[in-house]
Amino acid sequence: MALTPRLSGQVAARAHHSRAARVLQRAAPFFAIAEVSGGPLFIAAMVALLLVNSPLGHGYERLWDTELRFSYGSLAIARPLAEWVNDALMPLFFLIIGTEVKREFSKGSLSTLRTAVLPLAGAIGGLVVPIAIYVAFNHGTPTAHGWGVVAAMDTAFSLAIVAMFTTRLPPAVRAVLLAFAAIDDVFGLLVIAIAYTAALDWTWLLVAAAAYAGIVLLLRLGWVSSIAYVLLGCAIWVGVLGSGVHPTIAGVAIGLLLPTTSRLSEKRFVERVQQPVERLRAAHEAASEAEDESQAARGREEAQSQLGYIHEMAAATDEPAERLVRILTPWVSYLVLPLFALSNVRIHLSGALITEALHAPLALGIVAGLVVGKPVGFFAAARLSTAFGAATLPDGVTWRMILGVGGVAGIGFTISLFIAELAFAGGEGTEVAALAILAASLLSGLLGYLILWSAAKPASTDSDDEGAGPRAADA
Structure with missing residues (x-):
C-alpha cells in the first residue's frame, strides 16, 4: 500500500504550499x-453506520435483505x-489475496526459507495467541465457536498505516508485514474453509475440481486467450457455491494458479520485435510514398499487421498475476469492499448494546484477541525464532518496529466481519461482534501507528526538505 515514487513526489511538493495538502498527504496511502x-472501505462503513442508526435505517436494511432471484427452467437460485x-463479489477480493499469497511464496518475501521463518513464526504466534485469548473468554458459552473472528488481519488498513512512514522506516518493515499478512491470510482462509463449512455436496465439488483441472x-498447454479461463473460473465459483463451501475459497484457489512469471522476457522481446519494427517503418514509408490508393492500402495493412505482432509480444512480457491484480484492484477497492461494508455493517448503536458489549465475553474476547493477542503473539513468536537461531532480524529493522507490525495486524476489519457473519449467521451475537471488531480495529490501528511513529527516524523539516521531493511525504 505505497504511493508510486512519482505520485509521492507530487504529493510532497503540494504539501510545501498547502495546509490542506499536508493533511491529504497523510490520507493518500488509504x-x-x-x-x-x-479508505473507501472505511468511508462506506461509516456511511452504513450512520444510515442504520438514522430514521432511514429500517428501509436501508430491508433494501439489502431484498431477494434477488435467478432462474432457468427448473433451476433457480x-x-x-x-x-x-x-x-x-467478495470472491474477487479473495482472488487478489490468493494471487498476492502466491507471488510472495514464489518470488517475494516468502520465496526462501531464511526470509520466510520470521514472518511464519510470527504468523503462528499471531494466530494461536489471539484464539487462545478468545477461547479463554468464551469457553463454555454459545459464542465459543466464533474464535475464527480473531484469526486474520486486514491487509489493506495495515499496509496503509505502514505506508504513512514510507521513508522513515526501512523497506524491510513493509516486506515483513506483507509476508506476515500472506501467511495470516492463508490461516484465515483455512478457518473459513474448515471451521465454517456446515456440509459438503460432493457432486458440485467435483464440478469445481473438473473446472480447476481444466x-x-x-x-x-500455454493457452493465451482469457475467455476460456473466465468461463472455467465461473464454473469453479458455481461448483464451490453449490458444494456448501463458501465461494470466497474459489477466488483464492484460482489466484493460486495464476502464473507469476511472464511468457516472454524483456531480452527476448527486444530480439523478437527488431525485425517487425523495421518492417513497420518500411510499411509506413511505403504507404506514405504510394502513387495510388491500392498501394497505400497494402502498406497500411502491412503496418497494422506488424503493430499487432508487436502488441502481442508486448503483452507476453506482462506477468498474468500482476495484470489481473492491476485490473481488479480499483474495482475491489472502490466497489466490492465498499458494497461489503454497506451491506454488512448493521450495528444499531444504543446504550443497551454498548453495555452488553462491555460485559459480553464475545466482545471482550474479540477486543483482547485482536488488540493484545495479535501483537503479543507475533512479537513473542518472532523473538523466539531468532533466539533459537532459526531466523534473523532484517537489516535496519528493530524489535520496536516488529511490535508495531504486530500492532497494526490487530486490525481485523474486513475478514473479521466476514467470518463473524459466517459464524453467527446474522443471529444473536452478530451486532456485538461487529461493534467489538470496529472498536478493536480502531484501537489496533492507533496502537500500531503510535509504536511505528516512536520507532521511525525523525521526519525532516520543511527547510531541509525543500527540493528533496518524496522525503517530505513523511513530514
Whole structure:
C-alpha cells in the first residue's frame, strides 16, 4: 500500500504550499489505486453506520435483505442482495489475496526459507495467541465457536498505516508485514474453509475440481486467450457455491494458479520485435510514398499487421498475476469492499448494546484477541525464532518496529466481519461482534501507528526538505 515514487513526489511538493495538502498527504496511502486500499472501505462503513442508526435505517436494511432471484427452467437460485455481495463479489477480493499469497511464496518475501521463518513464526504466534485469548473468554458459552473472528488481519488498513512512514522506516518493515499478512491470510482462509463449512455436496465439488483441472491443463498447454479461463473460473465459483463451501475459497484457489512469471522476457522481446519494427517503418514509408490508393492500402495493412505482432509480444512480457491484480484492484477497492461494508455493517448503536458489549465475553474476547493477542503473539513468536537461531532480524529493522507490525495486524476489519457473519449467521451475537471488531480495529490501528511513529527516524523539516521531493511525504 505505497504511493508510486512519482505520485509521492507530487504529493510532497503540494504539501510545501498547502495546509490542506499536508493533511491529504497523510490520507493518500488509504486511497492508493495501485493496491487494495482501506479508505473507501472505511468511508462506506461509516456511511452504513450512520444510515442504520438514522430514521432511514429500517428501509436501508430491508433494501439489502431484498431477494434477488435467478432462474432457468427448473433451476433457480435466490438470495438477499447482501448475500450476493458476499458470495458473488467478495470472491474477487479473495482472488487478489490468493494471487498476492502466491507471488510472495514464489518470488517475494516468502520465496526462501531464511526470509520466510520470521514472518511464519510470527504468523503462528499471531494466530494461536489471539484464539487462545478468545477461547479463554468464551469457553463454555454459545459464542465459543466464533474464535475464527480473531484469526486474520486486514491487509489493506495495515499496509496503509505502514505506508504513512514510507521513508522513515526501512523497506524491510513493509516486506515483513506483507509476508506476515500472506501467511495470516492463508490461516484465515483455512478457518473459513474448515471451521465454517456446515456440509459438503460432493457432486458440485467435483464440478469445481473438473473446472480447476481444466485451468491447470490450459496453463500447461500455454493457452493465451482469457475467455476460456473466465468461463472455467465461473464454473469453479458455481461448483464451490453449490458444494456448501463458501465461494470466497474459489477466488483464492484460482489466484493460486495464476502464473507469476511472464511468457516472454524483456531480452527476448527486444530480439523478437527488431525485425517487425523495421518492417513497420518500411510499411509506413511505403504507404506514405504510394502513387495510388491500392498501394497505400497494402502498406497500411502491412503496418497494422506488424503493430499487432508487436502488441502481442508486448503483452507476453506482462506477468498474468500482476495484470489481473492491476485490473481488479480499483474495482475491489472502490466497489466490492465498499458494497461489503454497506451491506454488512448493521450495528444499531444504543446504550443497551454498548453495555452488553462491555460485559459480553464475545466482545471482550474479540477486543483482547485482536488488540493484545495479535501483537503479543507475533512479537513473542518472532523473538523466539531468532533466539533459537532459526531466523534473523532484517537489516535496519528493530524489535520496536516488529511490535508495531504486530500492532497494526490487530486490525481485523474486513475478514473479521466476514467470518463473524459466517459464524453467527446474522443471529444473536452478530451486532456485538461487529461493534467489538470496529472498536478493536480502531484501537489496533492507533496502537500500531503510535509504536511505528516512536520507532521511525525523525521526519525532516520543511527547510531541509525543500527540493528533496518524496522525503517530505513523511513530514
